[in-house]
Amino acid sequence: MDEYGNTGEGRAARRDEAVRAAVEQGLLGPDHPIVGLLDVTGIRESAAELRAAFAEVTAPGTPVLHAFAVKATPLVPVLRLLREEGIGAEVASPGELALARAAGLPPERTVLDSPAKTAAELREALALGIAVNADNPQELDRIDGLMLPHNPKGMGGTPMAVSRSPLGIRVNPQVGGGSIGATSTATETSKFGVALRDEGAREWVVRAYLDRPWLSRLHAHTGSQGIPLSLMIRGVEETYALAEEINRRIGRPQIDTIDIGGGLPVNFASEVTAPTYTEYARALKAAVPGLFDGRYGLVTEFGRSLLAKHGTIVARVEYAKSAGGRPVAVTHAGVQVATRTVYVPGSWPLRIAAYDGKGRPKSGPEVVQDVAGPACFAGDLLAEGRALPLLDQGDYAAALDTGAYYFAHHYAYNSLARPGIYGFVPDHRAGGVRFATVRDPQTLASIVAESGGAHAGALTTLHAPGSR
Numbered sequence: 001m002d003e004y005g006n007t008g009e010g011r012a013a014r015r016d017e018a019v020r021a022a023v024e025q026g027l028l029g030p031d032h033p034i035v036g037l038l039d040v041t042g043i044r045e046s047a048a049e050l051r052a053a054f055a056e057v058t059a060p061g062t063p064v065l066h067a068f069a070v071k072a073t074p075l076v077p078v079l080r081l082l083r084e085e086g087i088g089a090e091v092a093s094p095g096e097l098a099l100a101r102a103a104g105l106p107p108e109r110t111v112l113d114s115p116a117k118t119a120a121e122l123r124e125a126l127a128l129g130i131a132v133n134a135d136n137p138q139e140l141d142r143i144d145g146l147m148l149p150h151n152p153k154g155m156g157g158t159p160m161a162v163s164r165s166p167l168g169i170r171v172n173p174q175v176g177g178g179s180i181g182a183t184s185t186a187t188e189t190s191k192f193g194v195a196l197r198d199e200g201a202r203e204w205v206v207r208a209y210l211d212r213p214w215l216s217r218l219h220a221h222t223g224s225q226g227i228p229l230s231l232m233i234r235g236v237e238e239t240y241a242l243a244e245e246i247n248r249r250i251g252r253p254q255i256d257t258i259d260i261g262g263g264l265p266v267n268f269a270s271e272v273t274a275p276t277y278t279e280y281a282r283a284l285k286a287a288v289p290g291l292f293d294g295r296y297g298l299v300t301e302f303g304r305s306l307l308a309k310h311g312t313i314v315a316r317v318e319y320a321k322s323a324g325g326r327p328v329a330v331t332h333a334g335v336q337v338a339t340r341t342v343y344v345p346g347s348w349p350l351r352i353a354a355y356d357g358k359g360r361p362k363s364g365p366e367v368v369q370d371v372a373g374p375a376c377f378a379g380d381l382l383a384e385g386r387a388l389p390l391l392d393q394g395d396y397a398a399a400l401d402t403g404a405y406y407f408a409h410h411y412a413y414n415s416l417a418r419p420g421i422y423g424f425v426p427d428h429r430a431g432g433v434r435f436a437t438v439r440d441p442q443t444l445a446s447i448v449a450e451s452g453g454a455h456a457g458a459l460t461t462l463h464a465p466g467s468r
């Protein structure tokens with residue numbers, strides 16, 4: 001295993017220990033049939049690898065902000081842990097900004113991207129000094145209104161900026177999509193950013209910078225899972241070339257920071273971390289050396305690649321049955337915690353690990369079986385026709401690599417409760433593993449409250465005039 005655990009052996013061993021300890025310590029059991037587990041050691045390792053990978057390729061003194069895409073794992077304790085590891089936050093909604101602030105992320109380590117920022121959100125971001133990437137010309141108009149409220153032409157006829165927010169424009173380099181349409185953001189017709197190859201768009205972008213001396217950043221995010229590395233690199237090449245062109249046309253380095261987005265794909269097929277941040281950073285440097293020579297600061301926005309491999313959903317097998325000759329393990333993990341996998345299984349397959357009733361890895365001959373969730377529709381399957389040691393009643397099935405876009409993205413089908421989430425570290429004194437609560441399991445009272453419980457009579461007392 002290398003220094004960052006890229007073969008994943010250490011990670012797999014920590015996970016096995018944590019599942020056993022979760023059963024032993026009562027976090028998992030008949031009354032708590034599903035939990036999410038987060039490997040704190042692994043998260044710290046990934047953050048360290050990210051920082052080291054870009055430190056290796058950038059000129060000394062280059063400002064680099066790694067802004068974690070909060071949407072990947074929107075949990076305050078995770079954001080706080082990453083903050084401690086030197087990682088900032090990329091937010092795309094008022095809720096995500098509130099989470100970042102609750103975790104103590106300062107404005108200068110926060111970036112706001114979203115295709116639908118309201119005027120109020122923009123005003124707040126600019127007042128706080130948070131970096132904003134404008135998605136389109138109409139949004140830039142709104143920013144103009146906020147930046148130049150009283151003094152459209154300041155001293156010497158130059159527009160004067162009134163916010164310290166670093167501001168940029170998001171472009172879509174239109175380099176194409178990957179294997180998953182829903183996560184491909186640089187297609188011809190993607191909804192994000194200014195579509196650079198459209199008629200007149202490039203010239204519009206250049207003019208936008210010429211007219212606004214306070215626009216100092218350029219942003220692109222070429223896509224997420226399913227985008228090949230070569231396409232991500234082409235997206236960065238195009239963005240860099242545009243920054244160079246703009247600075248040349250203006251005659252000074254007005255764009256001082258390039259935000260290259262996130263999107264490093266995750267290997268869901270085995271324990272190995274691939275590609276690594278180091279591979280990506282080196283490939284970027286080889287393809288776009290000018291980006292790393294110290295003339296530009298860098299912002300990155302990785303999400304899935306920082307967290308995915310450090311999360312595990314563990315669910316109890318409530319019943320083991322057989323249908324049409326196929327064994328079916330009915331567990332407590334389904335569409336509510338693995339929404340994409342259940343609805344689009346071909347694009348989002350997950351590895352499943354089998355544990356016995358004491359949380360020990362299950363061995364024995366592999367049997368083709370279905371691992372089903374608790375929701376009331378036939379397609380609620382975590383895995384279909386998967387070869388695994390036969391799952392029995394009281395065993396546990398674990399969905400691996402689910403630290404991003406899974407258990408932190410609850411889907412309220414069948415009013416299933418949000419499971420508790422616990423972080424863990426090895427600890428030889430505390431029965432081998434020490435846990436900390438990241439999120440409490442949802443209570444029934446909370447489900448009722450979220451479902452209009454306070455307004456139970458609202459509809460029966462609402463009558464059209466004269467109907468009663």
Ligand SMILES: *Cc1c(COP(=O)(O)O)cnc(C)c1O
Nearest residue numbers: 069221224262263301302303304
């Ligand atoms: C979703 C998103 C990211 C993170 O993508 P990952 O695939 O999780 O790394 C980064 N930037 C923007 C603008 C995004 O929308």
